[in-house]
Amino acid sequence: MNNSLAPAIEVNGLRKSYGDHTVLDGIDLRVDPGTVFALLGPNGAGKTTTVQILTTLISSDAGQVRVGGHELSREPDAIRAGIGVTGQFAAVDNLLTGEENLRLMADLLHLPHRDGRRRAAELLERFDLVRAGKKPASAYSGGMRRRLDIAMGLVGSPRIIFLDEPTTGLDPRSRRGMWQIVRDLVGGGVTVFLTTQYLEEADQLAGSIALLDRGGIVAEGTPEQLKRMVPGGHITLRFNDIEPLEAAARLLGEQSRDTDEFTLQVASDGGVKSLRVLLDRLEEASIEVEELSIHTPDLDDVFLSLTGQPQKA
Amino acid sequence: MSTSKYALRDTRTMLRRNLKRILRYPSMTLIVVAIPVVFLLLFVYVFGGTVGDGIGGVGGRAEYVNYVTPGILLFGVVGAATSTAVTVAMDMTEGIVARFRTMSIFRPAILTSHVVASVVQQVVSSALVLGVALLIGFDPNANFGQWMGAIGVFLLFVLAVTWFGVGIGLASKSVESASNAPMPLMLLPFLGSGFVPTDKMPAWLGWFADNQPFTPVIETMRGLLMGTHVGGDAIAAIAWCVGISVACFVWARRRINREPGH
Numbered sequence: 001m002n003n004s005l006a007p008a009i010e011v012n013g014l015r016k017s018y019g020d021h022t023v024l025d026g027i028d029l030r031v032d033p034g035t036v037f038a039l040l041g042p043n044g045a046g047k048t049t050t051v052q053i054l055t056t057l058i059s060s061d062a063g064q065v066r067v068g069g070h071e072l073s074r075e076p077d078a079i080r081a082g083i084g085v086t087g088q089f090a091a092v093d094n095l096l097t098g099e100e101n102l103r104l105m106a107d108l109l110h111l112p113h114r115d116g117r118r119r120a121a122e123l124l125e126r127f128d129l130v131r132a133g134k135k136p137a138s139a140y141s142g143g144m145r146r147r148l149d150i151a152m153g154l155v156g157s158p159r160i161i162f163l164d165e166p167t168t169g170l171d172p173r174s175r176r177g178m179w180q181i182v183r184d185l186v187g188g189g190v191t192v193f194l195t196t197q198y199l200e201e202a203d204q205l206a207g208s209i210a211l212l213d214r215g216g217i218v219a220e221g222t223p224e225q226l227k228r229m230v231p232g233g234h235i236t237l238r239f240n241d242i243e244p245l246e247a248a249a250r251l252l253g254e255q256s257r258d259t260d261e262f263t264l265q266v267a268s269d270g271g272v273k274s275l276r277v278l279l280d281r282l283e284e285a286s287i288e289v290e291e292l293s294i295h296t297p298d299l300d301d302v303f304l305s306l307t308g309q310p311q312k313a
Numbered sequence: 314m315s316t317s318k319y320a321l322r323d324t325r326t327m328l329r330r331n332l333k334r335i336l337r338y339p340s341m342t343l344i345v346v347a348i349p350v351v352f353l354l355l356f357v358y359v360f361g362g363t364v365g366d367g368i369g370g371v372g373g374r375a376e377y378v379n380y381v382t383p384g385i386l387l388f389g390v391v392g393a394a395t396s397t398a399v400t401v402a403m404d405m406t407e408g409i410v411a412r413f414r415t416m417s418i419f420r421p422a423i424l425t426s427h428v429v430a431s432v433v434q435q436v437v438s439s440a441l442v443l444g445v446a447l448l449i450g451f452d453p454n455a456n457f458g459q460w461m462g463a464i465g466v467f468l469l470f471v472l473a474v475t476w477f478g479v480g481i482g483l484a485s486k487s488v489e490s491a492s493n494a495p496m497p498l499m500l501l502p503f504l505g506s507g508f509v510p511t512d513k514m515p516a517w518l519g520w521f522a523d524n525q526p527f528t529p530v531i532e533t534m535r536g537l538l539m540g541t542h543v544g545g546d547a548i549a550a551i552a553w554c555v556g557i558s559v560a561c562f563v564w565a566r567r568r569i570n571r572e573p574g575h
Contacts, residue, residue: 055415058572077316080417091408093330095337107326108418110319136337152412 006069008033008160008191009054014063016049023049025215026063031208033159036182036192038206040199040303045212047195048088051164054193055085068160084153087164087195091149094138098129098148101137105155116155123151127181143174150181160191167201179204199303211306218306227296228271229306235268235278238291248287252278268294316419323419327426334400335434341396346438349389350445356381356508357449364509375450382446383534384507387527389442390471391502393435394478394495401427401482402491424479424565431475432468439467453538463537466547469554470530474498476561483568501527506535526553 009031016024023046031037041047052058054067056076065072068082092101102123106116124133127147132140137148146166153161163182167175182192182205196202202209203223211219211226219226239245239262248264249257256265268274275294282289316323335342356364357378365377404410404427413423443451455463478495485491502508504521505528511519522528529549536543 057411057414077417080415083415085412085415088408091412093334093409094407095334096330100333104326104330105416108323108413108416110322 005033007031007066008035008068009037009193010064010066011050011054012064014050014053014065015061016046016053016058017061022215024053024060027210027212027215027217029210029217031191031193033191034186034189035207036186036194036205038202038209039193039195039212040197040202040209041195041212042197046215047197047212048164050212051085051087051162051193051195055083055162056080081156082158082160084156084158084161085164086146086150086153086162087166088168092137092145092152095136097134097136098140098144098151099124099133101148101152102155105152109156111156119155123154127151143170143177146170146174146178147181150178154185158190160193161185163192163194165195165197167196167198175201211303213306219302224296226302228269229302234295235266235275236293236295237264237266237282237289238262238293239264240288240290244287244289247285248282248289251281251285251287262290316417320419320422323422324426324429327422328429331400331426331430332433335430338400341399342434342438345389345392345396345434346441348392349385349442352388353381353385353442353446354449356385367513368510375452378446378450379452379539380535381508382443382451383531383538384502384505385446386439386442386467386534387470387531388499388502388507389439390435390474391495391498392438393431393471394474394481394498395492396434397427397431397475397478398482398485398491398495399488400431401479402485402488405483406488420569421566424569427479427482428472428475431478432471435471435475436468439471454540455538459537459540462547463534466530466533466537466550466554469551469558473526473554473557473561476558476565480561480564480568483565501525502531506531526550526557529553 007030009029011027011029014024014027014029015022027046027050029037029039029050039047039050049058053060054065054072056072056079060072067079070078070082072079093104096104099120102120103116106119109116111119124130127150129144129148129151132144137145140148150163150166153163166182167178170178179201182194185192192205194202194205206223208222209220209226210217219229221229237248239248242259242262245257245259245262245264252264252266257263266278268278279289357374361374361377361381365374365380366372368376368380370376401424404423410423414420453460481494482491485494504518505511505525506522507527511522511528514522529546530553532546533543533550535541536546
């Protein structure tokens, strides 16, 4: 959609190893501005390492990285000035209160004193931390901590935000709250680079997903594109009576049918071509189809078939 | 480096953070004050009467409190090394420093603020220890200049030990090991002239005691506070303090610039 614009994040041939252990084996990524990009993968796939490199925390062994239009190797400080980082490896100061944590960020971003105080108050309000604002972060629940963590990354109103496993360890309600936060951010035009091991999360939030496994990108695309890469989908045909249902079942061979609902399930990859062939056959046999729906496999199927291991979430 | 224009501002911000953390974690300061006070009382009241007679002068407890106070003050500074190492290690392991590293800030502020905060903490706690010493009979006869000299040498020493603590804190894998690593330093005032003169130690130990950094610092402070001869000890003391500070500063800078491990 935004292909005419320069990408917010662009990665080519990124490599990183620790000794003999290759963590990233030459990955390429492209994130369009104003979108959510999810880097999905199991534990140990290299997600955090990728974020650590993109956020200037550690260096890469090879590859080109541009974040917000700045070359990582040449202008790390320009990148730092334009990003917000939240997640596993970044943290809050446990001995400071929520408000003090936010003001600390404001001071380190060199905001004028008054603006910093106002920004801290705004963020406490926005992330439902007003009452907790005067308590030390060590007294916060998991969900509150994560909200404070994200709020700290937003003090400088960055245009690109990195969220490293923002919902790992959160209860379902806090997780949904976090998803809403991400949606609101993107609604405000921010680019979000998210890592997650939850397929549902990537499916819910991301416009584009890259599947990372053992240091390599094994699949990439929109959630729908990814789901279509795996066989195992089916088409459900609904008829208005039992006769066309049985006629169709005879025509297409033994299929699973539901005679109460007048529906018939036909195995399909969900592609346009096979769909057309199916409809042509039904039309030639003069079988009237009331309704048709395509069920593509969900991301769990993608994960299993592409990485060769069941995902754990 | 483009962030150097923020050097002062970022150092001030970080210093405020570190001082707040010290206040919120009072048990650390309490230990830094309590251990030397307990040792002071122990040595003056339990050993002082006997040991003081072997030191010369009027002898006894009154003589010993004057002798041992500089040693106790330096003994207390070892606590500063522990406290610094622990706070630095906490910062490194909790991940807040990772966040700082992804921000466009003046990076040396992360360490220098720790050092300044620790020196402040140590000065306050040493003043408390000194107060107890004065209460139980410590009776220095230094003039204003000598006081300033003693305080100056003491601050230099605190600085050296604090940079050492920063290095230990950065090199430690956990907060626990950061807290244990400086422990052996506690022995140095004993294996020097902190509690008894070195001339009655066995020759090999005496040699070690005379040539380790605590002894010249203690002798310099003792000389300045009690109005006795200082001599070459002052130069040795300053050389040790500056040398340790610089070496540990270089060490700490190398460690913080190193990438976090996997």
